[in-house]
Amino acid sequence: xxxxxxxxxxxxxxxxxxxxxxLGGPTEYDVIKxxxxxxxxxxxxxxxxxxxxxxxxxxxxxxxQIVKIWVKTISxxxxxxxxxxxxxxxxxxxxxxxxxxxxxxxADIDTLCVGPRHATREEDFFGELxxxxxxxxxxxxxxxxxxxxxxVMKFKFSGVSIDLLYAKLSLWVIPEDLDISQDSIxxxxxxxxxxxxxxxxxTDQILRLVPSIQNFRTTLRCMRLWAKRRxxxxxxxxxxxxxxxxxxxxxxxQLYPNALPNMLVSRFFRVYTQxxxxxxxxxxxxxEGSLGLQVWDPRRNPKDKYHxxxxxxxxxxxxxxxxxxxxxxxxxxxxxxQRGNEICECLQAMEANKADWDTLFESYDFFEAYxxxxxxxxxxxxxxxxxxxxxxxxxxxxxxxxxxxxxxxGMLQCHPHPGDFSDKxxxxxxxxxxxxxxxxxxxxxxxxxxxxxxxxxxxKQSVNLYTLLERGMEIRVSHVKRRNIPNFxxxxxxxxxxxxxxxxxxxxxxxxxxxxxxxxxxxxEGKTDxxxxxxxxxxxxxxxxxxxxSRYAKSLHLSSGEVHAASPPISNIxxxxxKCESMDANKKVDDSIADSLEKIENPADIPYQNGQIEVSxxxxxxxxxxxxxxxxxxxxxxxxxxxxxxxxxxxxxHQALPELDELEDDSEHGHQVKDFSRNMKSSxxxxxxxxxxxxxxxxxxxxxxxxxxxxxxxxxxxEPAELMVPSSNGTPPEPVAQKKSIIRLNFTSLAxxxxxxx
Numbered sequence: 133x134x135x136x137x138x139x140x141x142x143x144x145x146x147x148x149x150x151x152x153x154x155l156g157g158p159t160e161y162d163v164i165k166x167x168x169x170x171x172x173x174x175x176x177x178x179x180x181x182x183x184x185x186x187x188x189x190x191x192x193x194x195x196x197q198i199v200k201i202w203v204k205t206i207s208x209x210x211x212x213x214x215x216x217x218x219x220x221x222x223x224x225x226x227x228x229x230x231x232x233x234x235x236x237x238x239a240d241i242d243t244l245c246v247g248p249r250h251a252t253r254e255e256d257f258f259g260e261l262x263x264x265x266x267x268x269x270x271x272x273x274x275x276x277x278x279x280x281x282x283x284v285m286k287f288k289f290s291g292v293s294i295d296l297l298y299a300k301l302s303l304w305v306i307p308e309d310l311d312i313s314q315d316s317i318x319x320x321x322x323x324x325x326x327x328x329x330x331x332x333x334x335t336d337q338i339l340r341l342v343p344s345i346q347n348f349r350t351t352l353r354c355m356r357l358w359a360k361r362r363x364x365x366x367x368x369x370x371x372x373x374x375x376x377x378x379x380x381x382x383x384x385x386q387l388y389p390n391a392l393p394n395m396l397v398s399r400f401f402r403v404y405t406q407x408x409x410x411x412x413x414x415x416x417x418x419x420e421g422s423l424g425l426q427v428w429d430p431r432r433n434p435k436d437k438y439h440x441x442x443x444x445x446x447x448x449x450x451x452x453x454x455x456x457x458x459x460x461x462x463x464x465x466x467x468x469x470q471r472g473n474e475i476c477e478c479l480q481a482m483e484a485n486k487a488d489w490d491t492l493f494e495s496y497d498f499f500e501a502y503x504x505x506x507x508x509x510x511x512x513x514x515x516x517x518x519x520x521x522x523x524x525x526x527x528x529x530x531x532x533x534x535x536x537x538x539x540x541x542g543m544l545q546c547h548p549h550p551g552d553f554s555d556k557x558x559x560x561x562x563x564x565x566x567x568x569x570x571x572x573x574x575x576x577x578x579x580x581x582x583x584x585x586x587x588x589x590x591x592k593q594s595v596n597l598y599t600l601l602e603r604g605m606e607i608r609v610s611h612v613k614r615r616n617i618p619n620f621x622x623x624x625x626x627x628x629x630x631x632x633x634x635x636x637x638x639x640x641x642x643x644x645x646x647x648x649x650x651x652x653x654x655x656x657e658g659k660t661d662x663x664x665x666x667x668x669x670x671x672x673x674x675x676x677x678x679x680x681x682s683r684y685a686k687s688l689h690l691s692s693g694e695v696h697a698a699s700p701p702i703s704n705i706x707x708x709x710x711k712c713e714s715m716d717a718n719k720k721v722d723d724s725i726a727d728s729l730e731k732i733e734n735p736a737d738i739p740y741q742n743g744q745i746e747v748s749x750x751x752x753x754x755x756x757x758x759x760x761x762x763x764x765x766x767x768x769x770x771x772x773x774x775x776x777x778x779x780x781x782x783x784x785x786h787q788a789l790p791e792l793d794e795l796e797d798d799s800e801h802g803h804q805v806k807d808f809s810r811n812m813k814s815s816x817x818x819x820x821x822x823x824x825x826x827x828x829x830x831x832x833x834x835x836x837x838x839x840x841x842x843x844x845x846x847x848x849x850x851e852p853a854e855l856m857v858p859s860s861n862g863t864p865p866e867p868v869a870q871k872k873s874i875i876r877l878n879f880t881s882l883a884x885x886x887x888x889x890x
Contacts (some may be wrong), residue, residue: 155390198261222251226332258283302320330447375445409440
């Protein structure tokens with residue numbers, strides 16, 4: 133098994149496209165806090181045991197032997213002479229979390245088999261090798277997905293989950309010391325091979341571009357845990373996946389090359405809270421290459437202009453690894469970055485032992501955050517059909533978020549839950565959930581109504597165009613109030629009591645009271661900006677929007693009657709910018725960095741689209757620290773220039789636009805706009821009350837024709853696939869008749885809603 137790229141000695145050369153922000157080393161405080169962080173990660177059971185590590189190595193060694201036997205077998209079958217048969221070789225490479233060294237117990241291993249030019253993917257890899265594996269007793273749950281965007285063979289080998297890709301090179305013989313990081317390896321390679329090689333090439337390049345692999349790994353483990361607990365770890369749901377978080381962390385390591393994980397975590401939130409998206413995050417310059425492969429470039433490629441949060445892969449051909457991010461998911465992640473920044477700043481300022489890492493890693497209570505949800509239920513008749521159906525639906529769920537955003541002009545915001553839930557009483561069944569809320573900080577129009585019936589129907593039609601659709605594969609979309617969320621989503625299937633939950637905001641307030649500080653604003657003072665105006669105009673605070681939003685009552689009209697509830701808050705915390713004292717020389721330097729960020733990376737300098745939230749956070753040293761900070765004026769200027777370069781370059785003018793080209797064509801969009809406008813007009817004539825109307829659950833089963841699309845095998849793609857599945861006759865879906873089931877959100881003014889009970 134090959135493991136190139138562990139060494140990243142740079143011989144003193146700069147890593148990254150700019151100079152570091154700070155070269156300051158760790159203080160004693162950083163050393164102590166980093167040890168606490170490492171212990172926290174160990175207590176969270178993020179590290180596998182030595183026995184499991186040995187077992188994985190044995191499985192990989194055994195798999196490498198199998199592919200070597202396989203390639204010799206097919207070489208002999210194809211009539212090659214004995215010398216070529218003897219020299220025939222194939223190799224196993226790893227990538228993903230295992231290659232990065234951040235995998236946890238029970239995690240699968242992403243592997244790549246590299247074979248010679250005469251070993252084909254269709255006949256040999258998904259033919260002979262699949263047959264060999266199926267006959268081995270240690271191989272279970274074998275599931276080939278040859279038609280995926282990245283063809284993959286999934287199975288368990290001695291209990292270890294394996295995702296195996298295949299890359300066919302133009303070489304007759306694969307050398308044992310093959311270096312797949314060389315661009316020449318892509319010569320004459322087909323698209324599937326390029327995609328399959330990309331994971332390994334990106335992973336190895338990341339390890340070469342970070343100054344300390346150990347600090348990078350610890351910080352990445354921390355950020356992965358944080359993202360999972362805060363519900364923003366999912367590529368397929370429109371958030372960020374493993375490769376995205378790795379690239380973001382690697383960039384922070386480049387900007388603070390001598391920092392320990394404690395400081396890197398804090399600076400992660402500080403930098404990305406103030407990052408001016410859609411400016412791209414890049415570990416190195418994008419190379420054009422000599423093979424003519426398309427690289428990410430919004431100046432040349434129209435689709436690249438629509439990416440909201442570009443995180444560019446460092447290996448040729450460079451591409452955006454986060455194309456799935458939508459305006460809603462970007463808004464949610466920015467709120468979470470802001471929360472993390474506040475916590476890290478305030479914890480450092482107060483140096484309170486009781487404010488431990490639990491505060492930062494507090495789990496997000498998704499089912500308490502909103503009053504209205506969409507529930508998407510899927511089911512099938514047997515385990516094999518359900519596995520295929522579930523994978524297909526998951527790969528299409530992002531369409532629903534994008535379509536709702538687009539057809540309501542971004543006024544109805546969606547928060548998809550990154551996971552699924554199963555009802556144990558119903559075999560072969562899963563449920564997905566999306567939180568719904570009106571865009572914050574926007575005046576409510578009298579009689580305003582959001583009719584997403586046609587949007588949901590269009591989504592179901594695209595899902596039902598699945599090529600492998602079988603009888604019993606069904607999808608059902610319905611509206612559910614928070615009080616009616618099914619019990620099987622909660623731990624132990626027991627709905628928790630709605631008690632006052634201790635959150636970061638309440639903890640912060642209690643700590644300030646306990647400390648007896650007569651001026652708590654010196655530690656933390658809240659101020660968050662919502663996108664509403666440009667330039668220097670003040671935005672409304674998130675808390676203000678929460679208060680305003682809670683005034684708007686909603687009623688759900690069902691056949692059985694009417695219930696009332698308040699609209700959901702935008703966040704369970706108040707976003708704030710923090711004043712904190714300088715704790716050490718390193719902290720003083722970084723305070724000056726924040727001032728530079730304010731001047732150079734202030735998000736107010738750039739207009740946001742699609743209802744994105746604009747946030748800013750900075751650390752202001754008190755007056756007594758200013759002389760010390762002034763002593764570092766020369767370093768501040770260098771840091772200011774480095775930050776300027778982070779925001780400059782050939783892509784600085786790139787501005788993301790709505791994801792228009794990622795959905796249906798303009799004619800179909802025009803039809804939907806027309807329907808939406810008609811619903812808006814008709815709603816003016818209805819009784820003026822704020823409501824969510826559902827005449828019946830939206831249900832659908834197999835009945836659609838086949839499609840040329842096939843299920844993406846679940847691996848994180850580095851290139852976007854087509855999002856809109858055409859109908860079997862190539863025409864847009866027919867308009868939805870008025871008799872269809874309806875999911876309709878109706879928002880009206882405070883004056884009309886204030887009289888409703890909640």
